[in-house]
Amino acid sequence: MPWAEALLTSKAAGQEVTEEGRALSYVDALREALTLALELDPKVFVLGQGVNDSPGMFGVTTDLHKKFGTDRVFDTPLSEEGLTGICAGAALNGTRPVYLHNRPDFLLLTFNQLVSHAAKFHYIDNGQSNVPMVVWSAIGRGWGSGSQHSQAIQGFLLGVPGLKIIMPSTPYDAKGLMLSAIADNNPVLIFEHRWAMKTKGVVPEGIYHVPLGKGIYRRRGEDLTIVGTSHTLSLAIEAIDELSKEGISADVIDLRTLKPLDEEIIFESLKKTGKVLVVDTGPEMAGVCAEIGCLVAEKGFHDLRGPVRRIGLPDSPVPAGYTLEQFYFPDKNRIAKVIREMVSGT
Amino acid sequence: MPWAEALLTSKAAGQEVTEEGRALSYVDALREALTLALELDPKVFVLGQGVNDSPGMFGVTTDLHKKFGTDRVFDTPLSEEGLTGICAGAALNGTRPVYLHNRPDFLLLTFNQLVSHAAKFHYIDNGQSNVPMVVWSAIGRGWGSGSQHSQAIQGFLLGVPGLKIIMPSTPYDAKGLMLSAIADNNPVLIFEHRWAMKTKGVVPEGIYHVPLGKGIYRRRGEDLTIVGTSHTLSLAIEAIDELSKEGISADVIDLRTLKPLDEEIIFESLKKTGKVLVVDTGPEMAGVCAEIGCLVAEKGFHDLRGPVRRIGLPDSPVPAGYTLEQFYFPDKNRIAKVIREMVSGT
C-alpha cells in the first residue's frame, strides 16, 4: 500500500512529541511490550498468522521468535475459531496466550469461542478457573480494505459479560495497556487502529502498566465533553485544537478501556460542561457511541444541557474505493462541524 | 423440561384472546406461516437441525417435510457457519432459505458468514445481487439453559449494516413477520423467545404481512413511553396493567422490528409523555436498550423530561441454576418498580 503508507508516515512526522523522554513509534512501543512480557514470564506466548514473517506482523513482532524461540512465538494455520479455543484452553491450563490478528474482521469467525467460552468459563466454573488471554487486532482503513477488511467491531462485543476491551491511541498507552492486558486474568481484547499505529510518542523504558478501566483527559475545556478512543478521538483532538481559534474548548476524554468503562470520569466532566459528544471508530448504531450516549441520558440526565451527539460510522458497509471512503469516514472537519453545532445549540 | 413447560402452558392459558377471530398458538401460527410460504413459492426451502423430527423444531416445523418433501424441508449437519454461507449462496443464486436454529447462541458460530458475507453482498456487489434469507432462532431461558443456551444476541447484530432484525411478541406478529421476512430480499434475522412461544392469540388465515420497520402501540397512556420487543415487553405490559390501579398509564410500543428501527413512533410518543423506558431480552449494555436510549437523548432531547431508563440483562453471564435465574432476569415487579420511580421522579 505504498500510497497510504506514505501519507500516513508524513502525517505522523508532523505530530510533535511534546513531553520529555524517549520517543518511540507506536509499533516499536508494542514490540517492546511483547518483548518485556516474554522476558518476564515464561508462561506468555505469542501467536498469529505471520508473526514470524521477517517484517513481523505490522512490525509488532519482528524477530521475537529469534529471541524467544518458535515454541513461544509462532505462526499459525488460519483456523481462527479453533485457535481462539486453543488459546482459551491454554489459558485455562496455566499459560498466557497473546493471539494477534491482522484485522478485527477475522474475529467474527471466533465469536463462539470468544463469547460462549473464553468469556464465560470463569463465571460458570464458579471462579475455579480463569482465562488470561489477549486477543489483539488492528482495525483497517483505506487502500481498498473495504467492507471485509476494515470493520471496527468493538461495539458488537461491548455487551459481552466477562470480556475486557481496550483501544489505545498513543504509543505510551499501547505499550502500557498491552502489558496490563497480558497481566490481567481475564480475556482482554485490544483493538488497535492502523492509522494510530503510524504515530510516535514518548514511551518510558521497562515495564509499566496503564490501568484497565481508567480514562484520561487529553484536553481540558469548558464548552463540551468529547469522549471516545483511538483514531477517531485523535481526529477529535485535531478538531478541537483548531476550534480554539474560535474560542471553543472541550474536555477530551480518552477512555482507553471500553470495558470496564470509566463512568466516573465521564460524569465528572459532564457536570462541568453539560454536553457530550461520543466518538468511535465503529458503527454509530448500537455500539460504543450508543452505550455512552444512553449512559449519559440515564445517569447524567440532570447535568445534560443539550442533546447527546455521536460520531461514528453510518449504517452502511465500508466501501472499498478511495473516493467513497472519503465520504464514508468522519474526519476532523466533520467533527468540528458537529462541535460548532453543539456549542451554538443549533 | 416438564416443569418449565407446565408453568408456561398454564400462564399462556390465563391470557385472554381479546379480539375476535381464530385463536392459534404461537407455534401453530409460525408453522402456518412456513406452510403458506412453502406452498406459495417453490424457491422457499426450510432447513435446520431437527426440523424433520417428529415433534418438529419446537413444533414449528412438524410434518412440513411430509408435505413438501425432504428436498425442501430438511435436517442438517451441525456446521452452522458452513450452512449459513450455504444459505447465503443459495439466496444469491435464486432461492429463499429459511434456516432455523434452536438457540441464538449457535449464531455466534456464524458471524463471519452472517456479518461479512450475507449482510454485505448486496452492497459490495453494487446492487447486482441480493440475499433473501431468513435466520430464525428461539431465545432460551430456564431449566438450566445457562450461559451457553440462553443468550439474547440481537444487540450484537444491531450495528451490522445490511441486516434486518425482527422480534415478534404475539402469534399474529409471529406469522405476519415471518411471511414478511421470507418475502424480503435481504438477510432477515428473527429472534423468537421460548416463553413468548407459549402464548395464544388471534391469527387470521392465509397470507398477510406485518410490515418490517413499523412499531405498534400495545397500550396508550400518559405518564411514560415504554418501548421494546418480545417477552420483556410482554412483562412490561403486565406491569403497566397492574399499575393502572395506582393511576399510572403508559404508551407501550412494541417495535416488532429492531432494524430498521421505527424512530417515528418513538418520537411521537415521547413528545407526549416526555419519558422513555426501554426494555429488551438482551444485555442492557451496548445493545437495543443502549441504541434507543441514545437515540432519544440525541434526537428527542428537547422532549425528554426525565432520565432515560433501561431494563435488560445485567453485565454478567446467565447462571444455569433456577434460584439464581430468578435474581438474574427482570420480572414484572422489577419493571413496575422502575416505572414507579420514573413517574414519581425519584
Next chain:
Amino acid sequence: MIRYPYKDIEFSPAPRPKKKYDPDFLIGLYRSMLRIRMIQEAIESRYHEDQMKSPIHLVIGQEATSVGVCAALRNTDQVYSSHRTQGNYLAKGGSLKAMLSELYCRLNGCAGSRGGSMHLLDKSVGYAGSSAIVAGSVPVTTGAAFSAQLLKKDQVNVVFFGDAATEEGAVWESLNFAALKSLPVIYICENNFYSVCSSLEVRQPGVDIYKKAEAFGLNSCRIDGSQVLHVYEAAREAVERAQSGGGPTFIESVAYRWRGHGGAGDDSASGYRDPEEVKAWQEFCPIEGLYKELVKQKQLDEVRKNSMKEEIQEEIQEAFEHAINSPNPEEKDLSTHVYSD
C-alpha cells in the same frame, strides 16, 4: 428397521493387552460402569419430581467409553467433555455429591449452580470442564494440551464428544493443529449414530469418521465401545503415545444411546429410530458383557455383584440427600466471579 446393526460395524483391530489384567482392575472397571449406570437410573427415576431443574443427557449404554478411557488416565491428566457430561465426570472421579448438588441448583454444586448439568467440573480429579456448545471443548482441550507441552507438564489431555461434533469445522481446525504440533491430546469421538433425533444418514455422507481424522494426520482407530477393555487398550496406547511425544490420537468409540437424547426414558416411539434398534443394541450391554466374562473367569459372582449394588445404592441415596438438603444460592451469589482478579 434396524438402521445401524452391530454386526455391520467394522472395527479396527483390537489393541492387544500389554500384560495380564489384575482381577481388581477388572472388577474396578465393572464397578465403575455399574455405578454410573445406577446413578443415571436414579437420576432418571427422580427426574419427574421436577426438582432437578436442569436438562439431563444420560449415558446409559455408553458407559464403557467413559470408564475404559479414564482407567488409562492419571489424576493429573485432564478430561473435558460436551453436554453429555455425567459418564465422563464420574469415571474421572468427579464428586457425586457435587454433581447432584449442581443438578439440584444448589450453592455447593460443582459449579455453584452456575454451570448446570451441561457444565460440570471437578478440578481436584482432573475433570476440567465441559461445554454445552457441541464441539466447543475440542479446541479448548487442544489448547490445554498445547500449554502442557509448552510448560513441559506430564499431562495427557482428553476430550469426549459425539459424532455430530465432527460436523463442526473447529474440530478439524483443532486436529490439524494437534497433528502439526504433536500435542499430547486424545480425541474420543463417542459415535452413537444420532444427534438428538437426526441419524448420521441425514448429516454425513456415509464416510468413516476416524478415517477423516487419519487423513488429517492423526493416529486413528474405531473401537467397540461396548467392550470396556477394547476402549481401555486403545486409550492406553494413546496415553503412551501422548506421553512419549508421539502426538495426538483419535479414537472413534461406537456404542449406542439407550435413552432419548435428553430427559428420562427412551423416546424411540416418536419414530426417529426403531425401538427394535434399541433392543438389538441392548444385547451388547457393556456392563452385562463384562459381568459374564468375569463370571466365566470366576472373578465375580452374583453375591459380590449384589453387595456391590447395595454399596452403590447407599452412596447414591446419601448423595441425593446431601444435594436435596443443601442450601440454594442467594442474590449476592449472582454477581461474583464475573471477572477474575
Next chain:
Amino acid sequence: MIRYPYKDIEFSPAPRPKKKYDPDFLIGLYRSMLRIRMIQEAIESRYHEDQMKSPIHLVIGQEATSVGVCAALRNTDQVYSSHRTQGNYLAKGGSLKAMLSELYCRLNGCAGSRGGSMHLLDKSVGYAGSSAIVAGSVPVTTGAAFSAQLLKKDQVNVVFFGDAATEEGAVWESLNFAALKSLPVIYICENNFYSVCSSLEVRQPGVDIYKKAEAFGLNSCRIDGSQVLHVYEAAREAVERAQSGGGPTFIESVAYRWRGHGGAGDDSASGYRDPEEVKAWQEFCPIEGLYKELVKQKQLDEVRKNSMKEEIQEEIQEAFEHAINSPNPEEKDLSTHVYSD
C-alpha cells in the same frame, strides 16, 4: 534451500483426453494464459503510480489453473473465488475494462468501487463474486450449487481458493454437505505452498490436502497446475460428474506463486522463501510450456505469438485508458444498495 521441489510432488494420474484437441482450442488456452499474464504484468508495472488504490494479488505462475478450469465451463456455470481474483475473473470472461475501473476505484468498476480488487464480479459471464475472507466463498458456492440442484438448473458451480483456506473449518463443513447432497460443485484448491509468507510447514502437518477431501467422501485428485491440459481434463471430468448428478469434486492444483503475496514484484528477498525456489519453478512456466508444445506440433510460431501479444497489448492499453478516464463516484453513490428492495 528449495523447500518445495517440483519433482517431489506426487500427482494423481493425469486424466486422459476424451478426444483429440482442436488446434483452435489449444491456441485459445495459450492466448488466455498469455493475456492474463500480460494484464498482470501491466498492472504490476503501473502499481507504483499509486493510482490503483487497492491491494493486488497477482496470479503470475498460476494462470493454468484459472484457464484450464474455465475452459471446461459454460457461460452459465458459476465461478466464485477468494482474494486472488484476477486470473479466475479473466479466464471466466470477466470484462477487463470493468475490472481495471474497479482497481482505479471508478464508478463504472465491476462493483461500482464498493468491492475493490478482492471482490470482483461479472454476472453476465457467470463470474459470481468473491470474498476477501479466506475460505469465505467456499460455503457460498456450495449453497449456489444447492440452489441449482433444487431449482433443477443445469449449472455447475466452481470455487477457487488457496491451500490456507483448507485450514478453515467451514471448508470441511461445506465438503461434508456437498458430499451428503451430491451437489454440482467443484472445489479448486490452488496449492502454492504459501499463505502470505507462511509455508505449509508451519500450518499443516505434512498431509495431502486432496486426501483429506477424499476422506470426506469427495472424488479428489492432485494435478499439475503448471499444465493447463491436465487442469482442463480434471475439470472436464468434474463438470461431467456434476452435470450427471455424480456429486462434488475436489481438485488440488499445484502451481507456484512467482510474485509476493500482494503488491508488485517478488518479495523472496525478505527471507521466507529462497529466491532459488522461485527460479526453479519458473522452469515450469505454464505458458512457455504450452508454447513449446504447440510449436513442436506446428500449431504456433513466433510470428503468431507476437501478433497475439500486440493485440493483447492494444486491448490492455485501451482498457487502462478507459479506467483512468472514467468518473469517480460521488457522495450520493455512497448510500445506495444498503438494502435491496
